[in-house]
Amino acid sequence: TLYALLWLLTTITPLARIEVMVGPRAMFATAWHSKAQLMKLMQVKNPAQRAIRPVLSATSTNPYQALPAENGGEDALFHTQHAASGQFAFGLADGVGGWTREGVDPAVFSKRLLGNIYEHVAEAKLEPNATLAPVSLLEHSYDRINRERNPRLGSSTALVGVLEPTNSTLTMAQLGDSTYTVFRNRTEVHFHADEQTHGFNMPYQLTASPDQFEDSGNFLDFPKDARVNEFTLLPDDIVVLGTDGVFDNLFLEDVTTVLKDALDERRVSALVAKAQGAQQPLNSDTVAEIQQTCLTQAAQAITSLAVLYSVRPDYQSPFAKRSLNSTMHFNGGKVDDTTVMLLWWKPQLLVNEPLKAKL
Secondary structure: OHHHHHHHHHHHOOOOEEEEEEOOOEEEEEEEEOHHHHHHOOOOOOHHHHHHOOOOOOOOOOOOOOOOHHHOOOEEEEEEEOOOOOOEEEEEEEEOHHHHHHOOOHHHHHHHHHHHHHHHHHHOOOOOOOOOOHHHHHHHHHHHHHHHOOOOOOEEEEEEEEEEOOOOEEEEEEEOOOEEEEEEOOOEEEEEOOOOEEEOOEEOOEEOOHHHHOOOOOOOEOHHHOEEEEEEOOOOEEEEEEOHHHHOOOOHHHHHHHHHHHOOHHHHHHHHHHHHOOOOOOOHHHHHHHHHHHHHHHHHHHHHHHHHHHOOOOOOOHHHHHHOOOOOOOOOOOOOOEEEEEEEEOOOOOOOOOOOOOO
Protein backbone atom coordinates (compact mmCIF):
# COMPACT_ATOMS: atom_id res chain seq x y z
CA THR A 1 0.00 0.00 0.00
CA LEU A 2 0.99 3.65 -0.30
CA TYR A 3 1.33 3.97 3.48
CA ALA A 4 3.47 0.85 3.78
CA LEU A 5 5.75 1.94 0.95
CA LEU A 6 6.06 5.42 2.38
CA TRP A 7 6.81 4.05 5.83
CA LEU A 8 9.59 1.82 4.52
CA LEU A 9 11.16 4.59 2.49
CA THR A 10 11.09 7.21 5.23
CA THR A 11 12.71 4.90 7.75
CA ILE A 12 15.57 4.27 5.33
CA THR A 13 16.08 7.67 3.71
CA PRO A 14 15.01 10.49 6.02
CA LEU A 15 13.16 13.23 4.18
CA ALA A 16 13.30 15.88 6.85
CA ARG A 17 15.80 17.04 9.40
CA ILE A 18 14.71 15.99 12.88
CA GLU A 19 14.98 17.93 16.15
CA VAL A 20 14.04 16.09 19.33
CA MET A 21 13.56 17.18 22.95
CA VAL A 22 12.63 14.81 25.76
CA GLY A 23 11.02 16.17 28.90
CA PRO A 24 10.42 14.35 32.18
CA ARG A 25 6.86 13.40 31.22
CA ALA A 26 6.54 14.78 27.72
CA MET A 27 8.21 13.92 24.43
CA PHE A 28 8.50 16.22 21.44
CA ALA A 29 9.52 15.39 17.89
CA THR A 30 9.53 17.66 14.86
CA ALA A 31 10.13 17.24 11.15
CA TRP A 32 10.03 19.70 8.30
CA HIS A 33 10.65 20.04 4.60
CA SER A 34 11.06 23.31 2.71
CA LYS A 35 9.30 24.29 -0.48
CA ALA A 36 12.58 25.73 -1.77
CA GLN A 37 14.28 22.35 -1.59
CA LEU A 38 11.31 20.55 -3.09
CA MET A 39 11.31 22.87 -6.10
CA LYS A 40 14.91 21.85 -6.78
CA LEU A 41 13.77 18.26 -7.09
CA MET A 42 11.04 18.98 -9.61
CA GLN A 43 13.41 18.00 -12.44
CA VAL A 44 13.06 14.38 -11.32
CA LYS A 45 10.38 12.75 -13.47
CA ASN A 46 8.70 10.55 -10.85
CA PRO A 47 6.86 12.61 -8.18
CA ALA A 48 7.43 9.88 -5.58
CA GLN A 49 11.17 10.00 -6.20
CA ARG A 50 11.13 13.75 -5.70
CA ALA A 51 9.50 13.38 -2.32
CA ILE A 52 11.60 10.61 -0.82
CA ARG A 53 15.11 11.75 -1.64
CA PRO A 54 17.08 13.02 1.38
CA VAL A 55 17.44 16.75 0.82
CA LEU A 56 18.29 18.51 4.08
CA SER A 57 21.67 18.48 5.74
CA ALA A 58 22.36 19.40 9.36
CA THR A 59 21.95 23.09 10.14
CA SER A 60 21.50 25.12 13.31
CA THR A 61 20.37 23.24 16.41
CA ASN A 62 18.08 26.17 17.30
CA PRO A 63 14.88 25.45 15.35
CA TYR A 64 13.78 29.09 15.24
CA GLN A 65 16.94 30.26 13.50
CA ALA A 66 16.76 30.90 9.77
CA LEU A 67 17.91 27.98 7.66
CA PRO A 68 20.63 28.60 5.04
CA ALA A 69 19.27 30.13 1.85
CA GLU A 70 19.72 26.97 -0.18
CA ASN A 71 17.64 24.98 2.30
CA GLY A 72 15.45 27.79 3.50
CA GLY A 73 11.79 27.72 4.34
CA GLU A 74 9.24 30.26 5.48
CA ASP A 75 7.99 28.15 8.41
CA ALA A 76 9.46 28.35 11.90
CA LEU A 77 9.14 26.30 15.06
CA PHE A 78 10.34 26.20 18.64
CA HIS A 79 9.98 24.10 21.77
CA THR A 80 11.47 24.76 25.16
CA GLN A 81 10.91 24.22 28.87
CA HIS A 82 10.81 26.94 31.51
CA ALA A 83 13.59 26.02 33.92
CA ALA A 84 11.94 26.95 37.22
CA SER A 85 8.31 25.96 36.65
CA GLY A 86 8.84 23.01 34.31
CA GLN A 87 6.20 24.33 31.92
CA PHE A 88 6.64 23.52 28.24
CA ALA A 89 6.18 26.18 25.57
CA PHE A 90 6.15 25.34 21.88
CA GLY A 91 4.75 26.46 18.57
CA LEU A 92 4.80 26.91 14.81
CA ALA A 93 4.67 29.97 12.57
CA ASP A 94 4.26 30.28 8.80
CA GLY A 95 5.64 33.38 7.11
CA VAL A 96 3.22 34.76 4.52
CA GLY A 97 4.76 34.09 1.12
CA GLY A 98 3.12 37.06 -0.61
CA TRP A 99 5.82 39.33 0.81
CA THR A 100 8.33 37.93 -1.68
CA ARG A 101 6.65 40.07 -4.35
CA GLU A 102 7.71 43.11 -2.31
CA GLY A 103 11.29 41.90 -2.00
CA VAL A 104 10.77 40.83 1.63
CA ASP A 105 11.90 37.44 2.95
CA PRO A 106 8.79 35.93 4.64
CA ALA A 107 10.97 33.74 6.85
CA VAL A 108 12.40 36.67 8.78
CA PHE A 109 9.13 37.58 10.51
CA SER A 110 8.05 34.04 11.39
CA LYS A 111 11.42 33.12 12.85
CA ARG A 112 11.71 36.38 14.77
CA LEU A 113 8.20 35.95 16.17
CA LEU A 114 9.05 32.56 17.66
CA GLY A 115 12.64 33.49 18.47
CA ASN A 116 11.39 36.27 20.73
CA ILE A 117 9.10 33.83 22.54
CA TYR A 118 11.92 31.32 22.97
CA GLU A 119 14.12 33.99 24.54
CA HIS A 120 11.32 35.33 26.73
CA VAL A 121 10.52 31.90 28.18
CA ALA A 122 14.20 31.34 28.98
CA GLU A 123 14.36 34.65 30.87
CA ALA A 124 10.89 34.69 32.45
CA LYS A 125 10.71 34.90 36.24
CA LEU A 126 7.34 33.52 37.31
CA GLU A 127 5.61 33.96 40.64
CA PRO A 128 4.79 30.72 42.50
CA ASN A 129 1.89 28.89 40.82
CA ALA A 130 1.94 31.34 37.89
CA THR A 131 1.57 29.93 34.40
CA LEU A 132 2.77 31.00 31.00
CA ALA A 133 -0.06 32.04 28.68
CA PRO A 134 0.21 31.52 24.90
CA VAL A 135 -1.56 34.78 23.99
CA SER A 136 0.66 36.73 26.39
CA LEU A 137 3.73 35.12 24.82
CA LEU A 138 2.51 36.19 21.39
CA GLU A 139 1.76 39.71 22.61
CA HIS A 140 5.20 40.08 24.17
CA SER A 141 6.93 38.94 20.98
CA TYR A 142 4.73 40.97 18.65
CA ASP A 143 5.15 44.13 20.73
CA ARG A 144 8.91 43.65 20.67
CA ILE A 145 8.91 43.27 16.88
CA ASN A 146 6.99 46.52 16.45
CA ARG A 147 8.94 48.38 19.13
CA GLU A 148 12.31 47.42 17.67
CA ARG A 149 11.07 47.53 14.06
CA ASN A 150 12.77 44.18 13.59
CA PRO A 151 11.66 43.26 11.05
CA ARG A 152 9.99 46.32 9.55
CA LEU A 153 7.90 44.32 7.09
CA GLY A 154 6.40 40.85 6.97
CA SER A 155 3.61 38.81 8.48
CA SER A 156 2.98 35.33 9.79
CA THR A 157 0.40 32.94 11.15
CA ALA A 158 1.06 31.55 14.62
CA LEU A 159 0.22 28.48 16.69
CA VAL A 160 1.55 28.53 20.26
CA GLY A 161 0.97 26.09 23.11
CA VAL A 162 1.82 25.85 26.80
CA LEU A 163 1.72 22.60 28.78
CA GLU A 164 1.60 22.76 32.58
CA PRO A 165 2.90 19.35 33.67
CA THR A 166 1.73 19.57 37.28
CA ASN A 167 -1.94 19.38 36.27
CA SER A 168 -1.65 18.17 32.64
CA THR A 169 -3.25 21.37 31.32
CA LEU A 170 -2.60 22.21 27.67
CA THR A 171 -3.48 25.71 26.43
CA MET A 172 -3.36 26.41 22.69
CA ALA A 173 -3.57 29.78 20.94
CA GLN A 174 -4.21 29.62 17.19
CA LEU A 175 -3.98 32.54 14.79
CA GLY A 176 -4.33 31.49 11.16
CA ASP A 177 -4.30 28.27 9.19
CA SER A 178 -1.70 26.28 11.08
CA THR A 179 -3.81 23.79 13.00
CA TYR A 180 -3.59 21.00 15.55
CA THR A 181 -5.31 17.81 16.66
CA VAL A 182 -5.49 16.20 20.10
CA PHE A 183 -5.55 12.38 19.96
CA ARG A 184 -6.69 10.23 22.90
CA ASN A 185 -4.97 6.87 23.39
CA ARG A 186 -2.51 7.88 20.64
CA THR A 187 -4.93 7.48 17.73
CA GLU A 188 -8.49 8.52 18.68
CA VAL A 189 -9.41 12.04 17.54
CA HIS A 190 -10.51 14.04 20.59
CA PHE A 191 -10.36 17.55 19.09
CA HIS A 192 -9.34 19.10 15.79
CA ALA A 193 -8.88 22.84 15.31
CA ASP A 194 -10.25 24.21 12.05
CA GLU A 195 -8.20 26.84 10.27
CA GLN A 196 -8.89 30.46 11.22
CA THR A 197 -9.41 32.55 8.08
CA HIS A 198 -11.14 35.67 6.79
CA GLY A 199 -11.94 33.78 3.59
CA PHE A 200 -10.49 31.09 1.37
CA ASN A 201 -6.68 31.22 1.51
CA MET A 202 -6.83 34.37 3.66
CA PRO A 203 -5.57 33.26 7.09
CA TYR A 204 -5.45 35.40 10.18
CA GLN A 205 -1.91 36.74 10.55
CA LEU A 206 0.25 39.11 12.54
CA THR A 207 1.73 41.95 10.48
CA ALA A 208 4.85 43.98 11.27
CA SER A 209 4.30 47.71 11.83
CA PRO A 210 0.50 47.50 11.47
CA ASP A 211 0.15 51.30 11.68
CA GLN A 212 1.47 51.44 8.11
CA PHE A 213 -1.60 49.58 6.86
CA GLU A 214 -4.46 51.03 8.91
CA ASP A 215 -5.93 52.81 5.87
CA SER A 216 -5.18 50.04 3.37
CA GLY A 217 -8.53 48.28 3.70
CA ASN A 218 -6.74 45.01 4.47
CA PHE A 219 -7.52 42.84 7.48
CA LEU A 220 -5.29 43.52 10.48
CA ASP A 221 -5.10 40.84 13.16
CA PHE A 222 -3.53 40.93 16.61
CA PRO A 223 -2.60 38.39 19.30
CA LYS A 224 -5.90 39.05 21.09
CA ASP A 225 -7.67 37.66 18.01
CA ALA A 226 -6.13 34.23 18.55
CA ARG A 227 -8.54 31.36 19.15
CA VAL A 228 -7.75 29.84 22.56
CA ASN A 229 -8.62 26.32 23.73
CA GLU A 230 -7.71 24.52 26.93
CA PHE A 231 -7.50 20.76 27.51
CA THR A 232 -6.66 18.40 30.32
CA LEU A 233 -4.37 15.86 28.74
CA LEU A 234 -4.56 12.20 29.70
CA PRO A 235 -1.68 9.70 29.68
CA ASP A 236 -0.86 8.58 26.14
CA ASP A 237 -2.43 11.64 24.49
CA ILE A 238 -0.75 12.79 21.29
CA VAL A 239 -0.96 16.39 20.04
CA VAL A 240 -0.16 16.94 16.35
CA LEU A 241 0.65 20.48 15.20
CA GLY A 242 1.11 21.30 11.53
CA THR A 243 1.47 24.29 9.25
CA ASP A 244 -0.89 24.56 6.29
CA GLY A 245 1.59 22.62 4.16
CA VAL A 246 0.54 19.59 6.19
CA PHE A 247 -3.22 19.97 6.44
CA ASP A 248 -3.67 21.42 2.93
CA ASN A 249 -2.42 18.06 1.66
CA LEU A 250 -3.47 15.53 4.30
CA PHE A 251 -6.87 14.60 5.60
CA LEU A 252 -7.23 13.78 9.28
CA GLU A 253 -7.62 10.10 8.39
CA ASP A 254 -4.16 10.16 6.80
CA VAL A 255 -2.57 11.48 9.99
CA THR A 256 -4.48 8.94 12.07
CA THR A 257 -3.24 6.09 9.88
CA VAL A 258 0.37 7.17 10.32
CA LEU A 259 -0.02 7.35 14.10
CA LYS A 260 -1.60 3.89 14.17
CA ASP A 261 1.32 2.47 12.20
CA ALA A 262 4.09 4.24 14.11
CA LEU A 263 2.76 4.23 17.67
CA ASP A 264 0.83 0.98 17.85
CA GLU A 265 1.11 -0.23 21.45
CA ARG A 266 2.21 -3.73 20.55
CA ARG A 267 4.77 -2.46 18.05
CA VAL A 268 6.35 -0.10 20.60
CA SER A 269 6.29 -2.74 23.34
CA ALA A 270 7.83 -5.36 21.05
CA LEU A 271 10.63 -2.95 20.11
CA VAL A 272 11.32 -2.29 23.79
CA ALA A 273 11.38 -6.03 24.55
CA LYS A 274 13.71 -6.70 21.64
CA ALA A 275 16.08 -3.93 22.72
CA GLN A 276 16.22 -5.17 26.31
CA GLY A 277 16.35 -8.90 25.69
CA ALA A 278 16.16 -10.78 28.98
CA GLN A 279 17.08 -7.75 31.08
CA GLN A 280 15.08 -7.38 34.31
CA PRO A 281 13.47 -5.06 35.23
CA LEU A 282 12.58 -2.76 32.35
CA ASN A 283 15.16 -0.01 31.91
CA SER A 284 13.37 3.35 31.80
CA ASP A 285 16.04 4.91 29.58
CA THR A 286 15.61 2.14 27.01
CA VAL A 287 11.84 2.52 27.06
CA ALA A 288 12.10 6.30 26.60
CA GLU A 289 14.58 5.92 23.76
CA ILE A 290 12.36 3.50 21.84
CA GLN A 291 9.27 5.62 22.39
CA GLN A 292 11.16 8.70 21.22
CA THR A 293 12.30 6.89 18.09
CA CYS A 294 8.74 5.85 17.27
CA LEU A 295 7.48 9.41 17.80
CA THR A 296 10.22 10.78 15.57
CA GLN A 297 9.32 8.27 12.86
CA ALA A 298 5.69 9.37 13.08
CA ALA A 299 6.62 13.05 12.65
CA GLN A 300 8.84 12.17 9.73
CA ALA A 301 6.19 10.00 8.07
CA ILE A 302 3.49 12.69 8.34
CA THR A 303 5.83 15.21 6.74
CA SER A 304 6.84 12.77 4.02
CA LEU A 305 3.26 11.89 3.17
CA ALA A 306 2.26 15.55 2.94
CA VAL A 307 5.16 16.26 0.58
CA LEU A 308 4.38 13.18 -1.50
CA TYR A 309 0.78 14.31 -2.02
CA SER A 310 1.72 17.96 -2.58
CA VAL A 311 3.34 17.17 -5.95
CA ARG A 312 0.49 15.03 -7.29
CA PRO A 313 -1.58 16.96 -9.85
CA ASP A 314 -4.28 14.25 -9.86
CA TYR A 315 -4.85 14.36 -6.10
CA GLN A 316 -8.05 15.89 -4.72
CA SER A 317 -6.36 17.52 -1.75
CA PRO A 318 -8.12 19.13 1.22
CA PHE A 319 -7.01 22.50 -0.19
CA ALA A 320 -8.53 21.67 -3.58
CA LYS A 321 -11.79 20.58 -1.95
CA ARG A 322 -12.04 23.80 0.05
CA SER A 323 -11.45 25.83 -3.10
CA LEU A 324 -14.70 24.49 -4.56
CA ASN A 325 -16.57 26.77 -2.16
CA SER A 326 -14.67 29.84 -3.37
CA THR A 327 -14.19 31.70 -6.63
CA MET A 328 -10.69 30.24 -7.00
CA HIS A 329 -10.78 26.58 -8.01
CA PHE A 330 -7.61 24.58 -7.46
CA ASN A 331 -6.61 21.07 -8.52
CA GLY A 332 -4.03 18.70 -7.09
CA GLY A 333 -1.77 18.90 -4.06
CA LYS A 334 -0.34 22.20 -2.84
CA VAL A 335 3.45 22.58 -2.76
CA ASP A 336 4.44 24.44 0.38
CA ASP A 337 6.76 24.40 3.36
CA THR A 338 5.73 21.48 5.55
CA THR A 339 6.31 21.51 9.30
CA VAL A 340 5.07 19.02 11.90
CA MET A 341 5.43 18.91 15.68
CA LEU A 342 4.27 16.00 17.84
CA LEU A 343 3.79 16.06 21.60
CA TRP A 344 3.37 12.75 23.44
CA TRP A 345 2.13 13.22 27.00
CA LYS A 346 3.05 10.60 29.61
CA PRO A 347 3.81 7.77 27.15
CA GLN A 348 2.50 4.44 28.43
CA LEU A 349 3.95 0.98 27.87
CA LEU A 350 1.55 -1.87 27.17
CA VAL A 351 3.15 -4.25 29.69
CA ASN A 352 5.43 -3.96 32.69
CA GLU A 353 7.78 -6.80 31.78
CA PRO A 354 9.80 -7.70 28.70
CA LEU A 355 7.96 -9.35 25.83
CA LYS A 356 9.25 -11.81 23.29
CA ALA A 357 9.69 -9.98 20.04
CA LYS A 358 7.31 -11.21 17.36
CA LEU A 359 8.79 -12.71 14.20
